[in-house]
Amino acid sequence: MVERRSIRQRALDRYLVLALLCLFTTAWVTPLAIVALSSMKTPREQAQSGILALPANAAMILDNIASASELAGIGNGLLSSLIYAFVGSVAAVIAASSAAYSIAMLKIRFPFFWFLIIYSGTIFPFQMYLMPLFGLYQSVGLYDTRFGMLLFYSAIAVPFCIFVFRNYFIGMQGEVIEAASLDGASSFQTYLRIVLPMAKAPALFLFVTQFSWIWNDFLFGQVLAKSDDVRPVMTSLAMLSGAYGKGTIPQQMAGALTASIPTLILFFALQKHFMQGIVLNTAGE
Amino acid sequence: MPDTNQVSTEPLRKEGPITALGRAPLEAPTRALALLRKIEPYLYLLPALLLVGGLLLYSVAHTFAISFTDWDLITPPRFAGLKNYIDAIRDPTFTRSFSNTLIWTGGSLLLPVAGGLLLAVILERIPGQRVLKTLIYLPAILSTTVVAAIWSYVYTNNGVLNETLRWVGLEALARPWLVFAPTNTLAMIVASSWRALGPSMVLFLVGLQTIPPELIEAAKIDGAGERILFWRIKLPLLRPITAIVVIMSVIGSFMTFDLVWVMTQGGPGRSSETLAVTMYRQAFIMWRMGYAGAVAVILSTIVIAFSIFYLRATLKRSALW
Incomplete structure (x- = not known):
């Protein structure tokens, strides 16, 4: 009886660890998503919309690359x-x-x-x-x-x-x-x-x-x-x-x-x- | 290198008579060929030697020499003895830079190294290991400059971190992260750890794989729990890898430059300088080459001392296998 409960407990622990780990990994790669999202916004849009809000026009990234090129080569x-x-x-x-x-x-x-x-x-x-x-x-x-x-x-x-x-x-x-x-x-x-x-x-x-x-x-x-x-x-x-x-x-x-x-x-x-x-x-x- | 000993052992009749121009022309082609054959193996060394010697080793010797002079790059250098070293040790900015570097070292041992070990031990027995491992490793591929650009955005006033804190109702915690010491240094250590955690985790995972599973099984049968398993079996067996990760992390911390330079340029008020940043500022902003040389030499002494530990640890390791 004791043995069985501990096995079930262990399985539960494992899922808990896995869930925490997935949460951690998601947070870990969030900055990368933010980079991608912000690179597709206009400066105004970036200042006003939420950080994780989707960009209005994804093609904006090309404008941003072009102007970044002009500014810093x-x-x-x-x-x-x-x-x-x-x-x-x-x-x-x-x-x-x-x-x-x-x-x-x-x-x-x-x-x-x-x-x-x-x-x-x-x-x-x-x-x-x-x-x-x-x-x-x-x-x-x-x-x-x-x-x-x-x-x-x-x-x-x-x-x-x-x-x-x-x-x-x-x-x-x-x-x-x-x-x-x-x-x-x-x-x-x-x-x-x-x-x-x-x-x-x-x-x-x-x-x-x-x-x-x-x-x-x-x-x-x-x-x-x-x-x-x-x-x-x-x-x-x-x-x-x-x-x-x-x-x-x-x-x-x-x-x-x-x-x-x-x-x-x-x-x-x-x-x-x-x-x-x-x-x-x-x-x- | 033409070798005179060898020439004298050759039978004399093979050589032509000695003339003012050396050996007689009749025999010249064979002699040239023999010479060529002798120096040929060295020709393969030449490009590497010229590149490394001419650019890198020359620079090391020159920096060492510069550190004993007063030099602004315009007027000729004047010998100054140990003055630059004494100036550095008495300079409060140098002392702060040194202690910031120590904070970097400690922080990097805590976050990427201890954190990497913890993650490796957890990840080892998780089904989705490969995907998670790749995702956690991902920032390590980015350039430090890119990491600095990203985390500058995270830390600005209306940046990712402060906005997130406001959004979850922790407004009181929002602050200018890169302005006050020592918060700015700690914030940058976190940014740097984002990049450094993956590689140390992968190394610990490799180390864990080399532990024989029978050993773990036997300990489990003896009733060892996870905690005892970690402290008594895994950690001691990971020691060679741990030594390598720790020493690499220390060496890396002492050389921290890119991230700090891009994010704060060591400021404000030189409050977040590390030794490498101090060296750069003295050399290329203030044009005090001698002082910068002294900082570089002090930095190198520390790094090389740790490198020797590192070499010994790796040599021991390859001797085991």
Whole structure:
């Protein structure tokens, strides 16, 4: 009798927990709904209607994006960030995979030393990079150029990439050397035809994580760029928002929404890689 | 790197006679080829080394050097010894910035870390786990700048939070959230936790999956309730993961910049500055490069100390598997 009641009690507890959890999750994602709703309103409508009231004309979002673009260069920022995130992460994957190939599979002196040198780029807070980069970029004419931004974004992504590639390559060392000796391939052919195709999984994972890191960056866009053409999208968005922002709330929300679309698409398309990513990021395996 | 030892071990007759221009031209192509073969493996290292060394490591060394000078970026830097460090320690704004950073650290341990652990333990045995997990993780995909934009709207006077409070009849609680210290810092920690909770929850879920189910079953048969199960079995077995999440959270807190800069720029009256914000303001608003360098070096010392703990925790972990 006692046993049965406790089972029923437990089932009840479980439903209660589930209900609370659903309530919590709903509240958790409500800000996202508010962003979407407010981005479709006129400033007046936003001020007068309830926060969760439906917008009168959803197409208003296009007007808001257009005026946000005019105000802070969101449109230009989207294009620049797309270039930085795509080219920067591809360049980092290439530079890191070839360096890791040399470290893990070719005959070089002090491979671990070279690895540590490159990997040490992950350990410092970004505040250590800001002033010298700003000074250097000013003096060599890279300040406020797309090339300068690309160079930096590639560099900042390399250390983590080399860490992942090195671990992966050490694991597949035997197979590669065997395949290469059967082929009689040169070291470059081995890299291009054997190593890279075998490393598709880590390369894709790194592309996704580095793409979204570069896409989401605000700080280096703030320090190394100033014009509408060069500034990445997050730095532009920051000009609209916050205590010192100059945009209306619908403009801010429309900007926030547009700036998030690429990473949201990536997330839903490659959800597994993202989740795996944070585990890998921390587990160091 | 051409290696002289190796050259001397080669049979002499392979080499041409020594001339003013080096070895005889007849043998030059093979020698060049041999040299190329020797340095070829290093060429693969070159792009990564140039990028990381030329931009990142150079900057670290330079910032360190700047911290011992007085420099406004226009006149040449003058050596100042430890003056910047002493100035920083005596500066009440620096002290406040430091204590704000500690509040960030504590808040981030409480909300995303402890909260993430709690959610993971609850979610572990719930049927709709995957959907809920994805939804809770969702804000983590957004840029900190986007999160700052959203929560600026939440916290403004006629924003989401105050309107909601008025709507449910708690008007007395409505206030300007980002104006007074320490409320502004606490409000921003909540905003930041919205983004940080998902990843720590996922990590704890991964950790919970590695606990052998037989262990839990055995404890249940012995009559252990949920509470004992958590404190005596799950939590101790989660220790490696907990160490990683805690250290990452501490490192992240010490580097907090984007969110604060976008939401308040460290104000009003520099009341919500963190160390990273102080560094940025000193460097790029006040052009006191030396002082900013000293703040950066102090910040790095703390972060690197924790990173070493982190590396040890991860290394231990991979040694286990």
